[in-house]
Amino acid sequence: MNPMYYFIGATLSILLSIYxxxxxxxxxxxxxxxxxxLWAPTIIAIxxxxxxxxxxxxxCCAHRRIEGRQKGDDEQ
Known part of the structure; x- marks a missing residue:
């Protein structure tokens, strides 16, 4: 999910709280x-x-690719 959505959600939470x-x-x-x-910090943490x-x-994917190259398991 785009990080901007979390900031928009936190901003809406703060504005609703003030209202x-x-x-x-x-x-x-x-x-x-x-x-x-208090929802705002929770949304940012998520x-x-x-x-x-x-x-x-x-x-993890990069590590598996590196291990595969070292073993000679080129699956390309």
Whole structure:
């Protein structure tokens, strides 16, 4: 997934949090706004995790190719 989507999601979370915190009408709208604001770091962390998983997969594929060349198993 494109990393920009995670930043857009985090930005929307922060904006929604501010809106609910300031303009909320419920009895505990401040707490709900804070809760929604906590989504932003979670979304960013998921984006970082997915990026690291992609890097790990690329490294594993490259390692297998290198091992295959060393053994003489050219499957091209």
């Amino acid at each position: 609910v915190f300031i303009f909320g009408t419920g009895g505990n709208h401040e707490l709900v706004g804070i809760f929604i604001g 984006g970082i995790f997915n990026t690291l998983l992609g890097i790990h997969d690329e490294m």
